[in-house]
Amino acid sequence: MPEVYTAFENEDFFSSGYELQAMNTRGIYSPSSGSQETASVSSSMSVLSSLHDNELTDITVIGDPYITILEQPTEKFRFRYKSEMVGTHGSLVGSNRKNVPTVQLHNFLDPAVIRCTLVTSDEGLSRIPHAHKLIRRDGGQDYDDPHYITVSAETGYTAIFQGMAIIHTAKRHIRDELIKKMRLEALEKKKNTNIKAILNSREEAQIKVDADHYQKHMNLNSVALCFQAFVTNHCGVMIPITEPVYSQTINNLKSALTGELKICRMDKLTSSVEGGEEIFILVEKVGKKNIRIKFFELNEDGCEIWSAYGRFSELDVHHQYAIVFRTPPYKDQNITLPKNVFIQLERPSDGDCSDARKFTYKPSDRIIDIKCLGRKRQRISYSGSSELSNILPNTNSIGNENISELLNNSNSHELSKEIKKILSEGTTTPVCKDFLSDIDVDNYLKLLLNSEENMLGTDGPSIVQYQDDVMFAKNILTEIMQCMKMDAKNMEEYIQKLLKDRSTYGDSPLHSALRYGQHNIVKYLLMLLCTNKDCKTLINSQNSSGKTPLHYAVLQNQPEITKALLMLGADPNRTDDHGFSPLHVAVKISDAGACVDVLLSEKGINIEAYNDAGWTALHLATKAGSYDAVCSLVHAGANVNNTDMSYGRTALHIAVEGGHKKIVEYLLKKTNISVNKRNFSGNTALHTAVVHTGTRAKELCALLIQHGADPYIQNHNRESNDVNKKKESHVNVKVEVHSEDENIEGAIGQSSFDLAMNKPDILQVFNGQSEKTTNKMCLVTTKLELKHEDLETNWLNNEHKEKLSILLDKTQGWQKLAKQLNIEYLLQTFQHNSISPSLGLLNYIDVEAILSLMDMQTVLREIGEEEAADYINEISSICS
DNA sequence: GTCTGCTTCCC
DNA sequence: CGGGAAGCAGA
Numbered sequence: 001m002p003e004v005y006t007a008f009e010n011e012d013f014f015s016s017g018y019e020l021q022a023m024n025t026r027g028i029y030s031p032s033s034g035s036q037e038t039a040s041v042s043s044s045m046s047v048l049s050s051l052h053d054n055e056l057t058d059i060t061v062i063g064d065p066y067i068t069i070l071e072q073p074t075e076k077f078r079f080r081y082k083s084e085m086v087g088t089h090g091s092l093v094g095s096n097r098k099n100v101p102t103v104q105l106h107n108f109l110d111p112a113v114i115r116c117t118l119v120t121s122d123e124g125l126s127r128i129p130h131a132h133k134l135i136r137r138d139g140g141q142d143y144d145d146p147h148y149i150t151v152s153a154e155t156g157y158t159a160i161f162q163g164m165a166i167i168h169t170a171k172r173h174i175r176d177e178l179i180k181k182m183r184l185e186a187l188e189k190k191k192n193t194n195i196k197a198i199l200n201s202r203e204e205a206q207i208k209v210d211a212d213h214y215q216k217h218m219n220l221n222s223v224a225l226c227f228q229a230f231v232t233n234h235c236g237v238m239i240p241i242t243e244p245v246y247s248q249t250i251n252n253l254k255s256a257l258t259g260e261l262k263i264c265r266m267d268k269l270t271s272s273v274e275g276g277e278e279i280f281i282l283v284e285k286v287g288k289k290n291i292r293i294k295f296f297e298l299n300e301d302g303c304e305i306w307s308a309y310g311r312f313s314e315l316d317v318h319h320q321y322a323i324v325f326r327t328p329p330y331k332d333q334n335i336t337l338p339k340n341v342f343i344q345l346e347r348p349s350d351g352d353c354s355d356a357r358k359f360t361y362k363p364s365d366r367i368i369d370i371k372c373l374g375r376k377r378q379r380i381s382y383s384g385s386s387e388l389s390n391i392l393p394n395t396n397s398i399g400n401e402n403i404s405e406l407l408n409n410s411n412s413h414e415l416s417k418e419i420k421k422i423l424s425e426g427t428t429t430p431v432c433k434d435f436l437s438d439i440d441v442d443n444y445l446k447l448l449l450n451s452e453e454n455m456l457g458t459d460g461p462s463i464v465q466y467q468d469d470v471m472f473a474k475n476i477l478t479e480i481m482q483c484m485k486m487d488a489k490n491m492e493e494y495i496q497k498l499l500k501d502r503s504t505y506g507d508s509p510l511h512s513a514l515r516y517g518q519h520n521i522v523k524y525l526l527m528l529l530c531t532n533k534d535c536k537t538l539i540n541s542q543n544s545s546g547k548t549p550l551h552y553a554v555l556q557n558q559p560e561i562t563k564a565l566l567m568l569g570a571d572p573n574r575t576d577d578h579g580f581s582p583l584h585v586a587v588k589i590s591d592a593g594a595c596v597d598v599l600l601s602e603k604g605i606n607i608e609a610y611n612d613a614g615w616t617a618l619h620l621a622t623k624a625g626s627y628d629a630v631c632s633l634v635h636a637g638a639n640v641n642n643t644d645m646s647y648g649r650t651a652l653h654i655a656v657e658g659g660h661k662k663i664v665e666y667l668l669k670k671t672n673i674s675v676n677k678r679n680f681s682g683n684t685a686l687h688t689a690v691v692h693t694g695t696r697a698k699e700l701c702a703l704l705i706q707h708g709a710d711p712y713i714q715n716h717n718r719e720s721n722d723v724n725k726k727k728e729s730h731v732n733v734k735v736e737v738h739s740e741d742e743n744i745e746g747a748i749g750q751s752s753f754d755l756a757m758n759k760p761d762i763l764q765v766f767n768g769q770s771e772k773t774t775n776k777m778c779l780v781t782t783k784l785e786l787k788h789e790d791l792e793t794n795w796l797n798n799e800h801k802e803k804l805s806i807l808l809d810k811t812q813g814w815q816k817l818a819k820q821l822n823i824e825y826l827l828q829t830f831q832h833n834s835i836s837p838s839l840g841l842l843n844y845i846d847v848e849a850i851l852s853l854m855d856m857q858t859v860l861r862e863i864g865e866e867e868a869a870d871y872i873n874e875i876s877s878i879c880s
Numbered sequence: 881g882t883c884t885g886c887t888t889c890c891c
Numbered sequence: 892c893g894g895g896a897a898g899c900a901g902a
Contacts, residue, residue, distance in 0.1 A: 078893080083888050089892055170887070253893095320884090 063107045067114065067227050067245045070158060071095065071102040076260060078253040079132060079168040079221070091137065092164040092250070101247065103227045104151075104158045111152040112229045112241060114159040117145050118166070121222035121249040128214060129181035130223045131174040133167040151229075159227075166223060166250065174218065178211040188238070195235045213858070217821070221252040251350075259285060261345040261354035270360045273339070275329030276623065278613075279310070280322065283345060283354075288317035290349050293325055295359065297341040306331045306341070313691040315681060315715075330361040338362050419530060419564045472503040473513035473521045480528065499528070499538055506544030514552035519561070526564055536569040546577035554586040559594035566598070572605040579612030581605075586629070587621035593628040596621075600636040607638050614645025622651040625660045630667075640673040648680035656688045659696045661703070668707040675709050682715035686752040690762055701756075701765045711752040711766050760839050796842065796853070800875055805838035807868045814838040816863040821845070 071094040080089060094100055105112060118134040119127040134145040149159035169177050183199065186207060190197035199207075225247035230238040251258035262284040271277040281293070293310030308328035316324045330339060342356035476498050483491055483498070503512050510529070513521040529535050540548055550570045553561040562582075566572060575581050583605060586595045599605055608616055618638045621629035630651070634640060643650050652673050655663040664685075667673045676684050686709040689700040705711070756762040796804065808814040814837050818827055831837050845851055851859065853876055860869035 081887060086889095087892085168887090 065108040065112075065229060065242050066106050067103050067229055067242050068106065069101070069103050069227070069245060069247060071099045072248045073101040073225055073250050075248060076251050076253045076258075077166060079166045079223075081168050081170065085135075085142065085165075085167065088137075089165065091162070092166065095248070101161045101164070101225060102158055103161075103245070104156070105229050105242070106157070108157065108229070108241065109153070110231065111150055112157075112231050113148045113150050113238070114227055114229050116147045116149075116159075116161050116164075117226045118223050119226040119246065120218060121224045122219065127224070127226065127244075127246060129178070129185055131169045131177045131181075131215070131218055132220070132223055133169060133177070134225070135165050135167055136161075137163045137165065161225075166252075168220070168252070174220075175211050175215045178214055178218075179207055182207045182211060191237050192239060195237055221255040221258040222249050224249050257287065257290075258350070258352075261286065261291075261347055261352060263343070263345060263354055263357055266343075266357070269358065270338075270362055271327035273330040273333050273335055273361045273364050275327045277327045278324060279327060280324050282322050285320045286317065286323075286345065286347070287320065288314045290347055291317065291323070292346045292348060293323065293343065294346045294353070295328055295341055295343050296356075297331075297339070310343075311693075313688075313693065315683065315687075315691060333364065335361065335363050419526060419567055469504050469507075469512065470516050472507065473509040473516070473518060473525065476501060476509040477521055477524060495528075496532075496534065499525075499532065499534075500541075502543075506542075508538065508541050508543070508549070510538070510549045511541075511543050511547070511552060514549055514556060514558075514561070517556055519558065522561055526561075526568065529568060539565060539568050539570045540574060542574070542576070546575065548574050548576075548582070550574070550582045551576060551580070551585055554582050554589070554592060554595040554599070557589060557592045557595060559598045562595050562598045566602050572599055572602045573609060575609075575611070579610065581609055581611070581617075583607065583609070583617045584611050584615075584620050587617045587626055587633065588624040590624065590626050593626075593632065596626075596629045596632050600632055607633060607636055608642060610645060616642055616644070618642065618651050619644045619649070619654055622654040622660065622663055623658055625658055625663065627660070627662050627666070630663050634666075634671055640667060640671045641677065643677070643679070648678075650674070650677050650679075650685070652677070652685045653679055653683070653688055656685045656692065656700050656704070659692060659694045659700070661696055661699060664700060664703055668703060675704060675707050676713060678713065678715070682713075684709060684713050684715075684752065686711060686713075687715055687750075687755060690752050690755040690759065697759070698761050698765060701752075701762050705765060709752075711756070714751045758840060758843050760836075760843050763843075796872075796875070801839060801842045802836075804868055804871055805836045805842055807871060808838035808841075808865065809836050811865060811867075813860070813863065813865040813868060814841045816865070817841060817859065820859055820863055821851070 074093050074095050077092055118130040118132055120130050135142045136147050151157045151159050186199055226244050228240055228244040229242040230240050233239050253259055265282040267280040294307055296304050296307035299305045310325035312323055312325035339361040341359050343359040344356040345354035480495050480498055483494055510525050513525060529538055542548055550565050553565055573581055583599045586592050586599055610616055618633045621633055641650055652667050678684055686704045689704055818841055857869045857872045
């Protein structure tokens with residue numbers, strides 16, 4: 001193992017203790033020590049010309065020496081504060097968790113030293129020493145960086161850096177630490193050419209200025225190791241023989257910006273393929289502006305074949321530890337078996353992800369119908385002769401006109417008529433035989449049984465199960481007919497028993513026939529039930545998820561059956577296990593308007609009923625974007641200002657949230673909905689519109705504003721940031737202008753205006769409105785005037801911003817600017833800004849008060865945006 | 881007073 | 892040695 005040398009704690013290591021005597025027995029590196037053999041010239045080697053002006057006459061190399069990293073340091077590591085460095089903590093390990101960071105020197109045949117220091121991680125930008133410390137612990141003692149390891153042929157020119165740790169320099173010491181390190185660096189550079197060199201006062205001053213700047217912008221949660229090889233010349237000066245190489249970035253495991261993303265807990269792990277289901281997820285610390293929830297699917301080879309993101313806004317991130325979001329729809333709405341996918345957290349700023357968790361998409365209730373059964377069957381069966389669909393009536397593929405005929409043009413439209421007839425005739429005889437005497441039981445049975453033969457031959461247990469389910473209603477019906485034919489003694493009792501039989505999921509024959517879209521069987525079952533003494537009970541029976549046949553009738557979008565069921569006494573208000581009434585179910589289905597109307601025409605229906613989540617039918621219809629259902633509900637008298645019990649939202653909030661412009665428009669124009677109603681978080685629909693992530697944010701805001709939405713209403717979100725500071729002054733202004741505003745209430749929250757601060761296109765909507773209407777908006781102008789008054793504190797005005805953004809859009813300089821300011825995670829946000837990405841960025845910088853104008857100018861020069869910098873120079877000189 | 885982020889402390 | 896949390900200070 002190579003010997004490790006560590007520099008003196010003495011910060012003057014280079015400046016004074018340098019040309020020193022062999023230091024000590026502990027092995028502190030001592031360049032002039034006799035033990036450091038340089039030289040041994042080999043004639044075939046070329047003199048290293050790149051070793052500058054220094055007199056390294058006896059050093060030889062083959063080609064240019066360089067360093068490779070054999071073992072990268074781990075990507076994540078806990079940076080500890082000095083006060084934490086008692087006892088032992090883990091040291092920096094290699095990226096494979098076993099080894100430690102290791103590098104190798106190439107193209108060099110003499111002994112050399114390899115130095116390891118800590119530098120900034122910003123790739124692409126110039127690396128500077130990092131304010132944190134890289135300590136090495138050895139024998140109970142800690143040594144500060146830099147660390148040196150001698151390498152030679154014996155060690156294969158490899159240097160193994162063991163026992164290192166990163167010490168988080170406290171904020172208040174960052175500047176001092178930086179100055180110290182930058183001085184050393186500058187001095188070392190000077191000493192390469194002149195051993196006696198010291199820093200002049202101009203250089204010292206420059207270092208202080210630089211340190212001031214870096215102190216503000218240095219990323220304290222990411223560092224990198226810097227390795228560089230040196231030899232010592234006869235004066236004892238260390239001469240670099242390679243370019244520095246940098247390790248991959250090491251991120252602070254304890255920070256929210258770089259810490260590990262983790263899903264701690266979720267309230268459920270399944271969703272319908274249709275998506276839109278609400279999920280609560282507990283997570284390790286995240287930033288609300290910097291987190292996404294990704295759903296994805298892998299094929300057998302582990303390749304990603306689908307992905308989508310959970311839907312939520314900033315307002316849905318609870319503190320930094322929980323998110324309430326909605327599932328995205330799965331790509332295939334027609335799956336018949338549960339689909340396993342994955343869910344994970346994703347941090348846009350660095351692309352980092354949490355571990356993936358399994359997540360399951362369930363087939364939609366609506367999808368289980370004949371068509372997909374047939375398809376499924378085809379795919380798995382090799383018999384070719386078996387067409388599952390053949391067994392069912394009303395499918396003309398079998399060539400059994402008999403059945404069709406027999407089932408009497410079984411257009412379901414006829415159904416309610418027939419039932420009406422039966423009911424009006426007052427058939428109360430509880431004898432099914434009467435009813436069935438009309439049809440040719442023999443013939444029907446024969447056909448049923450024939451088709452059943454085709455069902456034999458199965459491909460797997462799940463399919464057997466499935467077939468049994470599918471066949472359930474038909475089998476029961478067959479049995480009932482056989483029973484009636486035999487005219488047995490206990491017939492009636494037996495039929496009663498059969499009708500109450502249950503299949504998988506607790507389905508009665510009626511549930512089952514409805515679930516699988518067997519509308520003719522449904523019809524005959526209903527006919528049977530008409531005459532049954534337990535009709536009402538049977539009609540209202542609930543399966544294991546609490547659903548009644550009526551639920552399935554609307555799920556299958558069968559208005560006639562729905563009507564028939566209601567006529568037979570189905571209870572329209574009976575709810576399933578989640579508190580969904582048939583109306584709740586129906587309004588969520590976009591094309592089931594007819595069922596909604598049938599239900600709404602029912603006298604006893606409660607249209608304001610809440611489901612277990614606290615939503616009314618109007619909320620659900622709105623959420624689902626079912627425009628027709630919303631209209632029907634409103635016509636039927638639904639209270640548009642009713643709020644949901646989970647968030648206190650009106651239908652307007654929900655419509656805006658879902659981006660359903662047509663519904664928003666309808667609610668605003670055709671109903672007396674209260675546009676400024678606040679939900680439990682204090683947000684109005686306008687707040688929701690502003691944070692809307694879709695492309696419709698602007699349109700929605702405009703609509704709301706047109707209908708009297710007030711952008712100054714504040715929510716309950718107290719944020720102690722610069723936005724708030726600005727707000728206070730703005731509140732003051734507001735009080736002066738029209739102090740009797742009923743919305744102030746002393747609330748300190750965010751107004752829609754605040755939320756729109758980095759969305760210039762929406763601000764434009766607000767401002768545009770202000771010019772046209774009401775005294776309300778004179779605030780805006782007042783506010784802008786304030787900005788003119790004091791450019792120093794209020795930054796650029798709108799006109800200046802626009803000009804500047806034109807310059808930065810042209811050169812794409814805004815991207816560099818964002819990177820320089822460590823807000824590259826917002827690049828996408830600005831990129832999608834419809835007006836100008838640069839304008840978005842400038843507004844953001846303004847609102848967040850990131851930079852003074854002077855700093856802005858400096859930064860622009862740093863990234864080579866001279867023209868923009870000149871422009872700022874120009875306007876600031878005019879103003880002063 | 882209240883929230884958040886930083887620092888220190890503890891097991 | 893990783894995890895948690897108390898305590899403190901600034902916004």
